[in-house]
Amino acid sequence: MKLLTYSINHTPARLGFLDGEMIIDVEKLGRTMQVPMPDNMLDFIDLGQEGLNALTLLYNNASKEQLLDNSLPIGNATLLAPISRPRKNIFGIGLNYTEHVAESARTLDTSKELPQQPVIFSKPPSAVTGHDSDIIHNQKITQQLDYEVELAVIIGKGGKNISKENAMDHVYGYTVINDISARDCRRAGQWIVSKGQDTFAPMGPVLVTKDEIADPQNLNLSLTVNGVEKQNSNTKFMLFNIADLIHDLSTVFTLDVGDIIATGTPAGVGAGRDPQEFMWPGDVVEATVEGIGTLRNTIVDSEENSK
Numbered sequence: 001m002k003l004l005t006y007s008i009n010h011t012p013a014r015l016g017f018l019d020g021e022m023i024i025d026v027e028k029l030g031r032t033m034q035v036p037m038p039d040n041m042l043d044f045i046d047l048g049q050e051g052l053n054a055l056t057l058l059y060n061n062a063s064k065e066q067l068l069d070n071s072l073p074i075g076n077a078t079l080l081a082p083i084s085r086p087r088k089n090i091f092g093i094g095l096n097y098t099e100h101v102a103e104s105a106r107t108l109d110t111s112k113e114l115p116q117q118p119v120i121f122s123k124p125p126s127a128v129t130g131h132d133s134d135i136i137h138n139q140k141i142t143q144q145l146d147y148e149v150e151l152a153v154i155i156g157k158g159g160k161n162i163s164k165e166n167a168m169d170h171v172y173g174y175t176v177i178n179d180i181s182a183r184d185c186r187r188a189g190q191w192i193v194s195k196g197q198d199t200f201a202p203m204g205p206v207l208v209t210k211d212e213i214a215d216p217q218n219l220n221l222s223l224t225v226n227g228v229e230k231q232n233s234n235t236k237f238m239l240f241n242i243a244d245l246i247h248d249l250s251t252v253f254t255l256d257v258g259d260i261i262a263t264g265t266p267a268g269v270g271a272g273r274d275p276q277e278f279m280w281p282g283d284v285v286e287a288t289v290e291g292i293g294t295l296r297n298t299i300v301d302s303e304e305n306s307k
Helices: 026-032 041-046 048-061 064-069 098-107 242-252
Strands: 002-007 014-019 022-025 071-073 078-080 090-094 119-123 134-137 149-155 171-178 201-209 220-225 228-234 260-262 284-289 293-301
Touching (some): 002 041, 041 048, 064 071, 119 242, 149 220, 149 242, 171 284, 171 293, 201 293
Parallel strands (some): 090 260
Antiparallel strands (some): 002 014, 002 078, 002 201, 014 022, 022 071, 149 171, 284 293
């Protein structure tokens, strides 16, 4: 199922799911059929598989008229980040593709050795923004605004010390994240200022439940800037796969329902190019993951955004 969070003309966010090119509102459909359903993504994820089963049953039992009465064309809606305000910081994974390790060592003074454990950082909830929204470029802070297409994993069952063998049972679904990074804002090796600024975690356009992704370790992912391809790889080239990451993170932190893991980016980032290429106001960046969709955002100057 393709779940999404949407708004119409700046009204409060609503939970929906895609039926072709139509968005069906989850709570409204439930109300029509006298079955209480949540109106937001996190509350729905809390219901786990039972919530998905209930929604599937509603959809299958609804008449065409009932579905139409509780739907709208996707083009009439603003797609927000599927989880517009995460409960916790996003867990980011650095240097998780071999070629990106090499390019980072050349240009960002990171180690040329492959990591022996996942490299973990975080992005605060305030960094999250959605599809077709603006990424704010504050030129007083950075002159090196960069992109990173990544597969994001949504946790559906929490836990501590989760085994690799059971790790995938804890996955709810997947979305696309663009790990926006200000390369000149690292502080003594710490990355959160570089990666945690407002709008630096675009996500979307939808959350795809795990049953629709046959093999998350074999998904093409790519990124373009102004229509020119910059990144193109496959999740099979991760150094640490999704099960590894869930296991490792859960030995350090308790993972909770709704947690988000950004699983790392392949080679081709702007800082790794010769000459280096960074994004500027007016640039359009599109991040795509197979089976999920394309997340599109526009870079805007912070001064313009504040007007």
